[in-house]
Amino acid sequence: MLRRLVTGDPSLAVIGLSKNAGKTTVFNALGMEASHQGISTAMVSIGVDGEERDVWSGREKPPVRVYRGFLVATASPLFEERPGDWEIQGVTPFTSALGPIAIARAMRDTRVKLAGVTTVGRVQELEVLFRQHGAKLILVDGAYDRRAAASPLVTRAAVCVVGASLGTSLDEVIEKARGAIRLLTLPTTTDPSMIQAVEKACAEGKVVGVGKDTITVFPNRSLLVGWEELRERLACDEWRGLALPGALTDTALERLISLRKPLSIGLVEPTRCFASWSGMRRMARLGGEITCLHALVLRAIAMNPVSPEGWSFDPAEMKEKIEQVCQGIPVVDVLRHDRTLPDQNGQEHQERR
Amino acid sequence: MDAWTKEALLWPEVWVKFRPLTSMGQRAKGALSPFMPGEELEWQETLERQVHLLTFAEEDPDGAVRIEGALSKLPDIESILLHLDQGGVPGMTEWFQLQEFLRWGTRLQRWVRDGSLNGWPDLDLTVWQQVISLLNPGPGSRIQDSFSINRGFDPRLETLTKQQFQLERRFVAEKERVADRIEDDYPISRNRDGEWIVDRGAAFLDAMRQDGRMERARETTFEVLFRALPSSEMVKITEEKARVEREQVTVTEEVFARLATQVHPFVPDLRRVLIAITHLDIDWARMRAAQSWQGVRPSEGDSIVIAAGRHPVMEQRLKEEGRVFTPVDVEVKRGVTVFIGPNMGGKTVALRTIGLIVSLGHYGFLVPAKECSMPLTPWVTAVIGDAQDVHAGLSTFGAEVVRLAKWVDRSDAGLLLLDEIGRGTNPVEGEALSVALTDHLAKGHGWVVHATHYRETIEIKNVRVYRTGGLNQTKKMPVVNAPETARQWLLDRMNFCLQPWQPSDGFPQEALTIAAQLGLPSEVIVGAQKRILAKSPGDKLPEGGAKPGKGDRRWKTD
Structure with missing residues (x-):
């Protein structure tokens, strides 16, 4: 499974649904597999501010394993810790709290802390630099609060890590995972009017209404400011959809639900959707739907049944239950890979080194 | 500035x-x-x-x-x-x-x-x-x-790197050998990290617990994670690697x-x-x-002489509106130069253009004009626009006076750009102040440009006067209710060209015409016209364009 993951896409993000989900373990496993496959690989992290510690837990960020020939972008002082291991390829204009972000090639197998760049735009620019230096696969380590790492505007595909730390009971973990997976796999819109409306919403940074035959740009930048005026306009029957330039939050969704209309909501891409699973279901019951201009390709769900906070779940049961809610997306357990895993055709096989 | x-x-x-x-x-x-x-x-x-x-x-x-x-x-x-x-x-x-x-x-x-x-x-x-x-x-x-x-700075680094590679290879081989030996005894494979995760129900779990070749790294309700203990050979290699790394650090620092x-x-x-x-x-x-603004090299001169000067930002704004910027031709000598012209006629734009060109020149730029000469001055100051200082609690007039007080009596000669001084207070005192200030500045040796509606300013001795072309009123404006349409109509018929004023040009009085066309009710306009006539009974009602004013001796015709 990991082999398919590292050979299938030119860029892959790893995102965690909670802190301590086991993201670094999955990231390291993908790096190891890429190295075994001889793929020219680059690594970068998207974080809050290049911090050395996890901003939420205060735990020191674990270093990632880097293999000879890999390219890495991180704060330059982190390369200085083992200067003999690196060949500096460039220093970017981006800075983190630890210093400027540099790009280096590993001269041998080593480890390094990935200090994050802060914005999607900068990750995109780094990707260009990586490609110029010959990278065929770019692995993006996403901070858990940065689902943006998985944005289809950043990477071609993503692996989502569901860890035991997501909830204290397996049922809670599965329920939260179900909602998160639904959000990340929002369908792509096929309605030409909605496509046009979302593009317009992006270009103008305004909410755009989709009528029966018309597309109208409203003065609102979101549903949170100037809602009363917008509500009055949306109250008539002419509107069948709404394209948003930014995020869809629960508050915004509640407002739309209060209209009691079967509205179609268009977003740029799934990581802009922060609505709850329950809110989305209520919208669906009204006949509404949430779609995206760019779909996120969720290649796999990686599971980790052990929480560093002290609890754990039966790995087999957890895997089975995640498979039930993940809509056919393969579930991988990178630490228990000697167990049977489904391949692309649904056939079970032994994955061994 | x-x-x-x-x-x-x-x-x-x-x-x-x-x-x-x-x-x-x-x-x-x-x-x-x-x-x-x-x-x-x-x-x-x-x-x-x-x-x-x-x-x-x-x-x-x-x-x-x-x-x-x-x-x-x-x-x-x-x-x-x-x-x-x-x-x-x-x-x-x-x-x-x-x-x-x-x-x-x-x-x-x-x-x-x-x-x-x-x-x-x-x-x-x-x-x-x-x-x-x-x-x-x-x-x-x-x-x-x-x-x-590792690029040939020191031959020792190359040797150490080779040693390091060899040690790493040996370490991995030994680690694999140890792990393979363990797996010979148990029906389980290690994972990518070289660990064995064993179900608690596994029959061989107790045996693994007792096996001195491995340690229990973690245990959960469902499984136990084992890791191989390093062999004596691995310990030896690790120590050797640490020595090589220490030496590498030392040599690198050297x-x-x-x-x-x-x-x-x-x-x-x-x-x-x-x-x-x-x-x-x-x-x-x-x-x-x-x-980007087709700049020319300004030469040195005692007067500010600008031919076809432009303000790139205003030019761009006009272009976006489908309009064309009217270039500014002007000569500003020491003393005071007065700009007169109707509202919306381009006086302020001309002031801004002069200020910008002179400032760009001071910063060593080629300037947006066809030709330009200028002196270097120690300062350029503009008192333009609504300078209300909210934080200082000053009115428009107060803020204007505070700024003027700072610059008017500077001993060093700079460029002072004034826009309708005195407009923010009552007209009688405003005009008096404007005229007196112009008179005062005209005796100085700095460069002053004053855009004003007060006619007495142009009577001051040695003041040079320019006027903007004003409104072409050969066509009457159609009746429209939308202010934006009226504005467009006015702008289309406004001649923004700055030209030396001649006594025969008269003094522009187009405010009522413009106000009417911008939508003020006709009774207000008629009322205003009557009040002008009441104050100056000998005059005809202004119909726009140049008109000699009472007391304006310089253009009074016999």
Whole structure:
């Protein structure tokens, strides 16, 4: 499974649904597999501010394993810790709290802390630099609060890590995972009017209404400011959809639900959707739907049944239950890979080194 | 130029067009000061270099792209030079940046030379090659585009690296051997991390617990994670690896310290080149900005003479509205120059254009005009627009007076741009103040331009007067209710051209016409006309255009 993951896409993000989900373990496993496959690989992290510690837990960020020939972008002082291991390829204009972000090639197998760049735009620019230096696969380590790492505007595909730390009971973990997976796999819109409306919403940074035959740009930048005026306009029957330039939050969704209309909501891409699973279901019951201009390709769900906070779940049961809610997306357990895993055709096989 | 003036001249929007490509150039931009009186020679030299750059950029666009490419790649090494000056030892990334500076600096030097760009002799650094050789040891000293300590700086590092590789290979082989032995005894495979995760229900769990070759790393309700204990051979190799790594660190520190000692004597030369490149970058950015507004070189003169002057920002705004900017032709001598003309007629635009052109000239730019000459003045100040200072609790009038008080009696002669002084208070006192101020300034030796509606200002001795063309009223405006349509109609018929005023031109009185066309009720307009007649019974009702006013002796016709 990991082999398919590292050979299938030119860029892959790893995102965690909670802190301590086991993201670094999955990231390291993908790096190891890429190295075994001889793929020219680059690594970068998207974080809050290049911090050395996890901003939420205060735990020191674990270093990632880097293999000879890999390219890495991180704060330059982190390369200085083992200067003999690196060949500096460039220093970017981006800075983190630890210093400027540099790009280096590993001269041998080593480890390094990935200090994050802060914005999607900068990750995109780094990707260009990586490609110029010959990278065929770019692995993006996403901070858990940065689902943006998985944005289809950043990477071609993503692996989502569901860890035991997501909830204290397996049922809670599965329920939260179900909602998160639904959000990340929002369908792509096929309605030409909605496509046009979302593009317009992006270009103008305004909410755009989709009528029966018309597309109208409203003065609102979101549903949170100037809602009363917008509500009055949306109250008539002419509107069948709404394209948003930014995020869809629960508050915004509640407002739309209060209209009691079967509205179609268009977003740029799934990581802009922060609505709850329950809110989305209520919208669906009204006949509404949430779609995206760019779909996120969720290649796999990686599971980790052990929480560093002290609890754990039966790995087999957890895997089975995640498979039930993940809509056919393969579930991988990178630490228990000697167990049977489904391949692309649904056939079970032994994955061994 | 103070913040008010910058705002009035739309300076920030022009300043963003000035974009140095290096980070040292961007820093220098922030600290750039205008040329001052006494610096005319340096000022003209700067302008001359830009003319040369402009010619080069237009004649050899590929060469210009090469120079810009090199400038945009040059890193800022000021902090590295400072570090070396202070006896510090730069780290790997800093050495890389110094190498990049040399790599792109040599190219820039070559392209500047190939382009016959004179004026930057300091780029001829004789030590380029020597510093490059220090950072790129080995035969040929070819400069690299990456930096690694393992690149022949010290033969010991190569030996240590080889040892390290061998030890790592041995370690991995031994680790695999140990793990394989364990797996010979149990029906389970290790995972990617070399660990065994065993279900609690596994029959061999107890045996693994008792096995002295492994340790229990973690245990949960469902499974136990085992890790192989290192063999004595692995311990030996680990110790050997640690020794090699320690030695590597020591040698690396020695190499970096040696490099610092070797490069240190070249710091003054490198700094000189850094400064020269910064100057080139600043001049290049000035040239590119001026290219965007088709700038010309201003010459030195005692009067401000502008032919076909333009304000690039206002020109762009008008272009977006589908309109054309009317260029400004003006001569501002010492003393006071007065602009008169109707509302919306372009007086303020002319003031802004003059202020901007003079300011750009002071900052060493080619200016947006067809021709220009100007003196260097110690200051340029504009009292334009609604200068209400909310924080100081001052009214429009109060804020205006506070600013005037600061600049009117300066002993050094600067350029003062005034827009409708006295408009913010009652008309009688406002006019009196405006006229008295103009009279006072006309006796000074600075350059003052005053746009005003007060007719008595133009009666002052030695005041030069310009008027804007005003409204063409040959066609009556159609009745429209939308103010924007009326505005467009007025703008379409307004002649913004600034021209020397002649007594026969009369004094413009088009406010009521404009007010009517912008939608004020007709009864208000008629009421206003009656009040004018009541105050000046001998006059006819103004119908727009030039009209001699009572007491305006200079244009009164017999």
